[in-house]
Amino acid sequence: MTNVPLTAPAELSSARVGMRYLRARAPAPHLARSVGRRATAIVTAAALLAASWPVHAQENKGPPLLRDAETEQLLRDYTRPILRAAGLEKQNIQVVIINDPTFNAFVADGRRIFVNYGALRESETPNQIIGVLAHETGHLAGGHLSKLREQVARAQTQMIIAMLLGLGAAVAGGRSGAGNAGAAAIAAPQAAIMRTMLSYQRQQEENADKAGVKFLNATGQSAKGMYETFKRFSEQSLYASAGADPYNQSHPMPAERVRALEELARSSPYWDKKDDAALQLRHDMMRAKVSGFMERADTVYRRYPASNNSLPARYARAIAAYRHGDLRNALSQIDALISVQPNNPYFYELKGQALLEGGKPNEAIAPLRKGVQLSSNAPLIEMLLGQAYVASENKTYAEEAIKILRAALSREPEAALGYSQLAMAYGRKGDYAEADLASAQAAFLRGDQKTARDLASRAKTRFAIGTPGWVKADDIVNTKPIKN
Numbered sequence: 089m090t091n092v093p094l095t096a097p098a099e100l101s102s103a104r105v106g107m108r109y110l111r112a113r114a115p116a117p118h119l120a121r122s123v124g125r126r127a128t129a130i131v132t133a134a135a136l137l138a139a140s141w142p143v144h145a146q147e148n149k150g151p152p153l154l155r156d157a158e159t160e161q162l163l164r165d166y167t168r169p170i171l172r173a174a175g176l177e178k179q180n181i182q183v184v185i186i187n188d189p190t191f192n193a194f195v196a197d198g199r200r201i202f203v204n205y206g207a208l209r210e211s212e213t214p215n216q217i218i219g220v221l222a223h224e225t226g227h228l229a230g231g232h233l234s235k236l237r238e239q240v241a242r243a244q245t246q247m248i249i250a251m252l253l254g255l256g257a258a259v260a261g262g263r264s265g266a267g268n269a270g271a272a273a274i275a276a277p278q279a280a281i282m283r284t285m286l287s288y289q290r291q292q293e294e295n296a297d298k299a300g301v302k303f304l305n306a307t308g309q310s311a312k313g314m315y316e317t318f319k320r321f322s323e324q325s326l327y328a329s330a331g332a333d334p335y336n337q338s339h340p341m342p343a344e345r346v347r348a349l350e351e352l353a354r355s356s357p358y359w360d361k362k363d364d365a366a367l368q369l370r371h372d373m374m375r376a377k378v379s380g381f382m383e384r385a386d387t388v389y390r391r392y393p394a395s396n397n398s399l400p401a402r403y404a405r406a407i408a409a410y411r412h413g414d415l416r417n418a419l420s421q422i423d424a425l426i427s428v429q430p431n432n433p434y435f436y437e438l439k440g441q442a443l444l445e446g447g448k449p450n451e452a453i454a455p456l457r458k459g460v461q462l463s464s465n466a467p468l469i470e471m472l473l474g475q476a477y478v479a480s481e482n483k484t485y486a487e488e489a490i491k492i493l494r495a496a497l498s499r500e501p502e503a504a505l506g507y508s509q510l511a512m513a514y515g516r517k518g519d520y521a522e523a524d525l526a527s528a529q530a531a532f533l534r535g536d537q538k539t540a541r542d543l544a545s546r547a548k549t550r551f552a553i554g555t556p557g558w559v560k561a562d563d564i565v566n567t568k569p570i571k572n
């Protein structure tokens with residue numbers, strides 16, 4: 089156990105009962121964090137490329153994340169061929185969904201592509217969001233982040249030198265009565281450094297476009313969706329105002345860049361190729377789910393009015409009914425969905441989640457078992473089933489809960505929620521050593537190192553010295569907190 093929360097990916101929060109669309113925290117981008125507080129201008133330049141959440145939020149907390157088995161599976165299916173074409177299939181690159189309604193996508197380290205749920209909801213076709221993912225993969229394949237980090241480091245040195253020179257000039261100016269010469273001497277080099285950074289960024293954007301189109305061509309897909317999305321942002325940026333989508337700041341889209349992209353995209357033999365109908369349906373279902381879970385009820389019913397009898401519309405309304413309405417009504421809508429697609433694991437997951445959150449954990453167990461089975465053991469659904477076993481307060485389920493939570497955690501080892509459920513399952517069994525250890529692991533993954541150490545210390549007194557549990561607890565006790 090060497091990683092600490094700042095470098096851990098998506099961490100599940102135990103704040104909510106449900107697994108679906110859990111709020112979780114991502115680490116801040118390493119890039120911006122490494123720059124430090126003083127060089128604000130450079131942080132801004134870096135943030136333009138890497139991310140757009142507020143600088144002061146970058147100390148300990150990243151943006152809140154969303155976890156969802158269905159959406160994550162779709163995004164894996166979208167990215168797998170692209171990553172293979174980019175030669176990155178062995179890097180275990182994840183797409184992470186950020187709980188943010190605006191349109192944005194970016195890379196902030198070498199192993200994750202971040203995408204706002206707003207970008208998923210706004211992309212009308214698989215091809216549009218695949219184009220964005222292909223562009224971001226272009227940044228990863230080009231190693232733009234490590235190059236940028238060098239560039240930031242160099243700029244930072246320049247900045248410090250400029251500040252020192254400016255300070256010297258200010259002191260000299262003060263003595264000679266030359267007024268604001270010192271302040272100007274500070275500002276001018278900063279502006280020059282910013283210009284250098286921005287032109288470097290433009291170059292990287294163009295390279296990522298070219299690489300993205302190359303990956304799309306190699307996988308027999310059209311770059312039309314990528315072009316459509318970027319063109320929309322280019323036009324939007326003409327009227328840009330405060331509060332515009334952050335994608336415009338992370339990806340400036342001057343008209344000439346979009347023109348170059350159009351030319352490149354149109355030259356592909358796949359320009360007019362449409363998304364497969366089955367994939368389009370999965371995409372529409374995902375968008376309906378994002379709307380149902382994340383948007384206000386009136387927004388959901390406006391987008392998906394009762395007159396719309398399509399499966400995605402019925403999915404969105406069923407989710408909104410469970411979130412905002414009464415359980416019985418929601419269950420009848422979900423059962424109707426199940427009768428249309430009896431092998432859709434996510435309908436059973438939704439039914440189980442609705443029952444679990446509706447205070448009926450015993451009834452949630454059967455649909456969740458079905459969801460686990462039909463999804464070929466999706467760990468997020470397994471964790472929900474484990475949660476239902478624990479919530480059922482039926483002691484005979486404790487062993488089953490431990491088994492399924494352990495299985496899920498072996499594939500999602502950084503999910504704090506899985507460990508806190510595991511702790512409760514061990515507690516039901518009366519195994520307090522394992523319960524303390526699992527609670528310590530949950531606290532550790534949440535970034536609460538003090539609680540983690542306290543619980544791990546107590547766990548150590550309950551295990552026999554040198555047993556595997558004792559060793560794990562000892563690891564947590566001895567972990568040094570990482571300084572920013």
Ligand SMILES: [Zn+2]
Pocket residue numbers: 223224227292293296338339
């Ligand atoms: Zn980009």
